Amino acid sequence: MHLSPKQLFLHSLAQTNPNPLALEILSASGNYLYDIHGNKFLDLISGISVCSLGHQNPIVIDAVIEQTKKHMHVMVYGETVQMPQNNYADFLIHHLPKSLDNVYFLNSGSEAIDAAMKLAKRVTGHAGFVAHTNAYHGSSQGPLSLMSDEYYAPKYRPLLNQVFFIEQNDIQGIDHLPSENISAVIVELIQAEKGISISNVEYIQKLYQYAKSIGALFVIDEIQTGFGRTGTKFCFEQYNIVPDILVLGKALGGGMPIGAIVAPKKIMHEFSINPILGHITTFGGHPVSCAAGLAANSEIFQNYAQFNIPHKEALFKKLLIHPKIKKVTGKGLLLACHLVNEVDGPSLIHLLLEKKLFTDWFLFETNAIRICPPFTIEDDEVEMACMIIIDTLNQLK
Numbered sequence: 038m039h040l041s042p043k044q045l046f047l048h049s050l051a052q053t054n055p056n057p058l059a060l061e062i063l064s065a066s067g068n069y070l071y072d073i074h075g076n077k078f079l080d081l082i083s084g085i086s087v088c089s090l091g092h093q094n095p096i097v098i099d100a101v102i103e104q105t106k107k108h109m110h111v112m113v114y115g116e117t118v119q120m121p122q123n124n125y126a127d128f129l130i131h132h133l134p135k136s137l138d139n140v141y142f143l144n145s146g147s148e149a150i151d152a153a154m155k156l157a158k159r160v161t162g163h164a165g166f167v168a169h170t171n172a173y174h175g176s177s178q179g180p181l182s183l184m185s186d187e188y189y190a191p192k193y194r195p196l197l198n199q200v201f202f203i204e205q206n207d208i209q210g211i212d213h214l215p216s217e218n219i220s221a222v223i224v225e226l227i228q229a230e231k232g233i234s235i236s237n238v239e240y241i242q243k244l245y246q247y248a249k250s251i252g253a254l255f256v257i258d259e260i261q262t263g264f265g266r267t268g269t270k271f272c273f274e275q276y277n278i279v280p281d282i283l284v285l286g287k288a289l290g291g292g293m294p295i296g297a298i299v300a301p302k303k304i305m306h307e308f309s310i311n312p313i314l315g316h317i318t319t320f321g322g323h324p325v326s327c328a329a330g331l332a333a334n335s336e337i338f339q340n341y342a343q344f345n346i347p348h349k350e351a352l353f354k355k356l357l358i359h360p361k362i363k364k365v366t367g368k369g370l371l372l373a374c375h376l377v378n379e380v381d382g383p384s385l386i387h388l389l390l391e392k393k394l395f396t397d398w399f400l401f402e403t404n405a406i407r408i409c410p411p412f413t414i415e416d417d418e419v420e421m422a423c424m425i426i427i428d429t430l431n432q433l434k
């Protein structure tokens with residue numbers, strides 16, 4: 038029986054959703070995706086905050102080819118000296134505050150959050166965690182334990198059970214959090230899957246003080262906000278605090294899979310003693326991923342001003358005005374366009390796809406569409422995207 042690519046996808050690949058977008062990708066280049074039917078889609082989501090330089094950037098491709106010619110996987114993380122890992126760790130440390138001087142490369146954002154949770158337990162001797170309601174930190178069982186949501190998590194319980202939730206920006210709520218047995222407070226500073234919801238500086242600083250006062254670590258998940266997406270290299274720079282553990286993923290790999298935690302060496306050291314092998318991983322810090330990530334993020338940090346991100350943010354906010362749009366939230370090129378209740382976000386996304394605009398929804402805010410395009414998006418492409426959204430809204434009853 039001959040199956041079309043879409044039929045094969047639906048038949049032979051595990052599905053995560055009964056109604057997938059199922060765009061049949063042939064190739065991707067710059068700010069566009071191309072399908073097997075000859076259609077060209079403007080990419081408004083960069084693979085969910087991953088491909089900040091757009092697709093197939095020659096700088097990244099060259100780095101991948103060069104590293105592939107030297108070596109790919111040779112040995113599990115931590116046992117051999119591999120220059121791509123050394124070089125990338127050196128780069129990251131150089132761009133971070135002094136205390137964040139040690140990098141552990143992992144496979145994904147979820148694994149990085151898991152490693153951060155384990156490290157916090159190990160360092161503090163405590164078992165509990167404080168997390169935000171409607172935060173998303175990943176899908177494996179550690180990060181899933183940090184999910185407050187009553188739709189996604191319950192069927193997978195029991196999970197880790199000493200997790201206390203606070204609503205983002207509930208500054209008074211901090212006074213009611215537990216005063217003992219907390220290993221870490223884990224936060225995204227901008228809650229992406231809540232529909233790009235920004236934490237107040239005053240609130241985060243008080244939460245940080247709370248963590249310090251009870252001997253807990255302050256862990257910041259910059260998996261979606263890192264590497265220039267919100268207007269600074271890392272989002273925590275906007276909050277005047279330095280995390281005890283910084284968690285990275287997505288754009289960290291320049292389009293290749295990788296995650297990382299960055300922490301003071303004296304903390305990270307705990308993974309290597311009594312017991313040794315406190316966290317181990319076969320593919321963490323894959324040399325090709327490290328080479329790609331270093332190439333992409335060197336380019337981004339070196340030429341950051343040229344991407345003119347504040348201007349593009351302002352342009353989206355200026356052009357996305359319509360009676361069916363409630364507001365546009367977010368910072369830099371991590372934005373959400375929130376719709377009035379009568380508009381169904383997922384249906385709108387399907388309509389936009391018909392008009393060759395590729396966007397997406399959020400886990401905890403279905404009445405909004407995601408706008409996190411490559412930094413390389415041009416002004417006329419921003420205008421085109423906004424025009425398509427406005428035209429489509431005009432056509433809705």
Ligand SMILES: Cc1ncc(COP(=O)(O)O)c(C=O)c1O
Nearest residue numbers: 145146147173174175260261286
């Ligand atoms: C803020 C945040 N943390 C963690 C994760 C999990 O990362 P991964 O999908 O690489 O496991 C994600 C993924 O969307 C995320 O957005």
